[in-house]
Amino acid sequence: MTEKHITLPLTEELARSLHAGDRVYLTGTIYTSRDAGHKRMCEALSRGEKLPFCPEDATIYYVGPTPAKPGQVIGSAGPTTSGRMDAYAPTLMSVGARGMIGKGERLPEVVEAMKTYGGVYFGAIGGAGALLAKCIRKCELIAYEDLGAEALRKLYVEEMPLVVIIDSEGRNLYQEGRAAYLAGR
């Protein structure tokens, strides 16, 4: 297991240097979005409108945090199941978005888009919302406020602990990790 500390933006060169199974500590600006936000962003693109943030080399965190308590930057903020964003992810990659943070399987068409555009799918620990909130230093609501927990937020994260689940070559830790465990038993 290789440990890497990386700083965003996620350029194509950086993205292609990451491999399934790498333990990554991520620092920089990322954007939050999940079901309803993705639907809106893709509808905006189909009307020829711009996204609420510059998608080039951007990383999107699939999360709907709990509300921040007084004194907190953000509430608990672990990943949601990425598969629900599969319908939208290739479109966002086609306009430059490169990193995705979530949990769970992706469809083959998402993996194909990752190979084409140089995308990376990172896993954060599902259910570890209290722990992951610790590395989020800034949180700013930038669009779709009416969606509540699903609104679009700009986060600044420091040393966010992630694992590369699927890399830009299409290698998949879910398959490889399980096979390695079963082979080594």
Add this chain to the structure above:
Amino acid sequence: MRKIEAMQITEVVERLCVEANEHLPEDVKDAIRACRACEDGAIARGVLDDIIENYEIADREQVPVCQDTGMACVFLEIGQDVHIVGGDLGAAVDEGVRRGYDRGYLRKSVVKDPVRRGNTGDNTPAMLYTEIVPGEQMKITVGPKGFGSENMSAIRMFKPSAGLQGIKDFILETVEAAGPNPCPPMVVGVGIGGTFDKAALLAKKALMRPLDSSHEDPFYADLEREMLAKINELGIGPQGFGGRTTALGINIETMPTHIAGMPCAINISCHVTRHKTEVI
């Protein structure tokens, strides 16, 4: 006849919503720690260490263990000699959920229509189940249920000829299909028997039972042990990254059924299997 004020039910539900979301049950913590001790791989151990650190932060800082603070599943066992006064029962429970999710800074994750969507803004309505039992007390259980795992659940109406093997295969098939999506290590609730709807309710109730308990019938207690071992041979592991711990536990609940059927429902839950009970 004992009178219970609707307001008291509201207050208990409010408190249980907050406490269940901030503090994992001790039996779930014990199971996570026991599984951590059995893992060999660096990635699997690292994941379980982070999961332990996560619930410790939640306990200490009184924040939600997981950001999916769920739909509020509320189970009421109402003594038949109880008379609820001062308001409607359903409204009292919903008011408790509304207040708990507001006061506890919990996420509002409920939409008012399944197709047309639109957040209700206060996490109501509760998923309310009532049961009339002997006595003059009321047992209130709140089990917030996240949907990453709920979405991986399944139900099947077996022919009786499918037998025990059919059920065993279905459990493994469902866990296999769930894979990394429900945030493993999972907790698996199984309901066998009754009707289509009763089997699903039994599966949900199975998730409310402590992980260190067993079905009272040794036949099903053995089945729980056998299936936990088989699930943990699948190799899915913590978060699906490979390892021994795919499930923390499996609880089976059963009831009589029709001569023509053998319904089986499997309700998948995650390592944040939360529930809290209070008797008034």
